[in-house]
Amino acid sequence: MFGNLFKKKRYLFDDEGTMVFDMAHSTGKYYDEAMKKLEVESYQGDEMVVNMGPQHPSTHGVLRLELVLDGEVVKKTTPHIGYLHRNFEKHAENIGYNEVIPFCDRIDYLASMNQDMAYALAVEKLIGLSDLPEKVEYMRVLTCELNRIASHLVAIGTFGLDVGAFTPFLWAFRDREKIMDLFEWLSGARLLYNYIWVGGLAREVPDGWFEKVREFLDYFGPKMVEFDKLLSTNHIFIARTAEVGILAPDLAVSYGCTGPVLRGSGIKWDLRKDEPYSYYDRFDFDVPVGAGELGQLGSVLDRYLVRIREIDESVKIIRQVLEGIEPFKDQDVKAAIPKKIRPAAGAEVYVRSETPRGELGFLIRSDGSDVPFRVKARSPCFSNISVIDNISRGGMIADLVVIIGSLDIVLGCIDR
Amino acid sequence: MTPEQIHIKLHEKFDDHILEFNVEALDPYVKIDPAKIYEVATFLRQTSELDFTALMCLSGMDYGVDENLGVVYNLHSIQHNHRITIRVDLSRENPTLPSVETIWRTADWHEREAFDLLGIRFEGHRDLRRILCPDDWEGYPLRKDYIVQEFYKGIRVPYQEDWMKYETLEKNPERGNFVFQFESKVPELIESAKNGNNSDHKPEGSTDG
Numbered sequence: 001m002f003g004n005l006f007k008k009k010r011y012l013f014d015d016e017g018t019m020v021f022d023m024a025h026s027t028g029k030y031y032d033e034a035m036k037k038l039e040v041e042s043y044q045g046d047e048m049v050v051n052m053g054p055q056h057p058s059t060h061g062v063l064r065l066e067l068v069l070d071g072e073v074v075k076k077t078t079p080h081i082g083y084l085h086r087n088f089e090k091h092a093e094n095i096g097y098n099e100v101i102p103f104c105d106r107i108d109y110l111a112s113m114n115q116d117m118a119y120a121l122a123v124e125k126l127i128g129l130s131d132l133p134e135k136v137e138y139m140r141v142l143t144c145e146l147n148r149i150a151s152h153l154v155a156i157g158t159f160g161l162d163v164g165a166f167t168p169f170l171w172a173f174r175d176r177e178k179i180m181d182l183f184e185w186l187s188g189a190r191l192l193y194n195y196i197w198v199g200g201l202a203r204e205v206p207d208g209w210f211e212k213v214r215e216f217l218d219y220f221g222p223k224m225v226e227f228d229k230l231l232s233t234n235h236i237f238i239a240r241t242a243e244v245g246i247l248a249p250d251l252a253v254s255y256g257c258t259g260p261v262l263r264g265s266g267i268k269w270d271l272r273k274d275e276p277y278s279y280y281d282r283f284d285f286d287v288p289v290g291a292g293e294l295g296q297l298g299s300v301l302d303r304y305l306v307r308i309r310e311i312d313e314s315v316k317i318i319r320q321v322l323e324g325i326e327p328f329k330d331q332d333v334k335a336a337i338p339k340k341i342r343p344a345a346g347a348e349v350y351v352r353s354e355t356p357r358g359e360l361g362f363l364i365r366s367d368g369s370d371v372p373f374r375v376k377a378r379s380p381c382f383s384n385i386s387v388i389d390n391i392s393r394g395g396m397i398a399d400l401v402v403i404i405g406s407l408d409i410v411l412g413c414i415d416r
Numbered sequence: 417m418t419p420e421q422i423h424i425k426l427h428e429k430f431d432d433h434i435l436e437f438n439v440e441a442l443d444p445y446v447k448i449d450p451a452k453i454y455e456v457a458t459f460l461r462q463t464s465e466l467d468f469t470a471l472m473c474l475s476g477m478d479y480g481v482d483e484n485l486g487v488v489y490n491l492h493s494i495q496h497n498h499r500i501t502i503r504v505d506l507s508r509e510n511p512t513l514p515s516v517e518t519i520w521r522t523a524d525w526h527e528r529e530a531f532d533l534l535g536i537r538f539e540g541h542r543d544l545r546r547i548l549c550p551d552d553w554e555g556y557p558l559r560k561d562y563i564v565q566e567f568y569k570g571i572r573v574p575y576q577e578d579w580m581k582y583e584t585l586e587k588n589p590e591r592g593n594f595v596f597q598f599e600s601k602v603p604e605l606i607e608s609a610k611n612g613n614n615s616d617h618k619p620e621g622s623t624d625g
Binding site for chain 1: 441442443469470471472473475477478488490494497501520521522524525526533546547548549550557558
């Protein structure tokens with residue numbers, strides 16, 4: 001059977017023991033022939049092609065999946081994306097460096113701070129701007145980590161919804177609301193902040209804001225323990241997730257998966273730790289990775305657990321920021337903002353940073369004017385979702401919903 | 417390994433096909449012959465001292481209306497924690513180069529994206545379709561000389577700043593569906609402004625809605 005072959009035989013060998021077919025990396029001498037044979041075999045019998053999305057509630061947006069099904073078993077998944085395509089890159093070629101930032105907000109609208117941060121880092125490297133005021137750097141880390149918590153809360157809340165648990169979703173949104181309020185007070189917006197600018201921040205921190213952050217952390221700690229008890233140790237939840245959507249580590253690297261999807265497969269790779277930017281090298285925190293304690297390594301559950309643990313690490317970082325920022329509270333956050341951004345002609349830079357969904361990279365090229373010549377956004381979700389065909393084959397269609405939830409995609413991020 | 421050492425290793429192996437090496441750039445890069453990209457990529461991926469496991473980013477480039485197109489590969493090795501940028505230049509008339517999607521699976525969708533937005537053709541890619549734009553979209557949006565098509569499935573595509581200029585809805589005989597067949601009413605507006613009327617003035621013969 002087609003499904004069994006993909007589930008069990010990832011490799012085919014000839015008589016001499018040479019690998020001729022490698023499903024995972026789609027390579028090997030006879031890959032095309034083997035695929036053709038499998039395709040011919042696969043369309044015999046009771047198989048049908050079913051369209052899932054783009055308005056399906058569990059695809060987390062306008063994602064369309066073309067499924068080949070045999071009963072309830074998924075034989076093949078072909079994702080079709082682009083329903084939310086706004087060509088951010090073309091827009092960016094026509095507006096000034098600063099004006100791109102509100103568009104960056106809209107790439108991944110659940111973690112706008114992290115997107116702004118990535119873009120600001122790239123432009124700062126392009127124009128050689130360093131030594132920002134300490135307050136700016138601390139505030140950037142603080143807002144990014146708060147946004148990471150908010151984004152992960154949506155991820156795990158909707159993931160609970162995907163496996164049929166409704167309460168965690170409500171709890172997660174209740175706590176996220178508090179972060180939204182903090183950001184609203186800080187930047188004036190609840191979702192698209194436009195707060196981190198090149199060389200500084202858009203607004204001064206309001207009086208009493210840090211106290212409110214501290215209050216939030218004190219409130220949030222016990223709530224997270226409660227959340228963990230409710231969902232993570234639930235028997236039905238574990239049974240649904242621990243053996244599903246196995247993503248092998250080599251496969252994850254080859255497909256360019258990053259963030260919790262990569263770390264769920266047991267690879268300890270986090271840009272905050274391995275290529276520290278901003279002040280991340282000053283803080284003490286761990287990088288949680290999946291270990292497959294309750295099932296197989298790289299399962300849906302591992303990715304979920306990595307997110308849960310990352311929330312705790314973010315809380316740890318925020319507490320350290322609140323201590324570290326004390327002596328610098330009187331600094332001007334707009335002091336280092338450049339009057340004019342005009343990088344040298346032909347300068348090009350690729351800078352990546354860790355957003356809640358993985359590595360967001362910006363490749364920016366300048367032609368010497370104050371408008372970028374080319375901006376390429378390498379979005380994490382774009383690479384993460386491309387692995388879905390490989391990890392959903394041979395599983396049930398209900399598992400596919402769980403797998404999509406575990407990849408934590410945002411369609412704005414995929415389509416840009 | 418430093419970029420210099422990586423360049424030396426590449427130069428030993430590929431000699432004439434390495435066209436340029438720039439270490440002063442913000443991201444040190446090696447420019448190579450596009451026809452050799454598959455061999456170079458295989459070498460970078462499979463040599464144990466280099467071991468570039470991850471293709472961080474693959475970007476198509478357009479260097480200007482009369483200039484070349486190009487592709488930029490940003491590579492990174494998780495094991496050795498070193499990185500290098502590989503660049504190729506392609507002619508505008510025939511932007512074709514071998515695909516590397518069998519070496520890094522990341523390249524699969526990124527090459528489709530470069531094909532979709534810049535019209536760069538990757539030979540040997542097994543599924544080179546448009547990915548972000550619709551299949552029947554015309555032209556390549558990220559090219560510097562791109563002109564957006566006027567209609568897509570009966571919908572006017574270019575954004576018109578002054579919608580006041582247009583008002584009537586008619587059936588397009590060629591396409592058989594309804595499109596906005598626009599008719600300028602700017603002269604009447606100017607005239608009415610001259611006469612001191614307010615801007616809500618409707619010219620004669622216009623239909624409501």
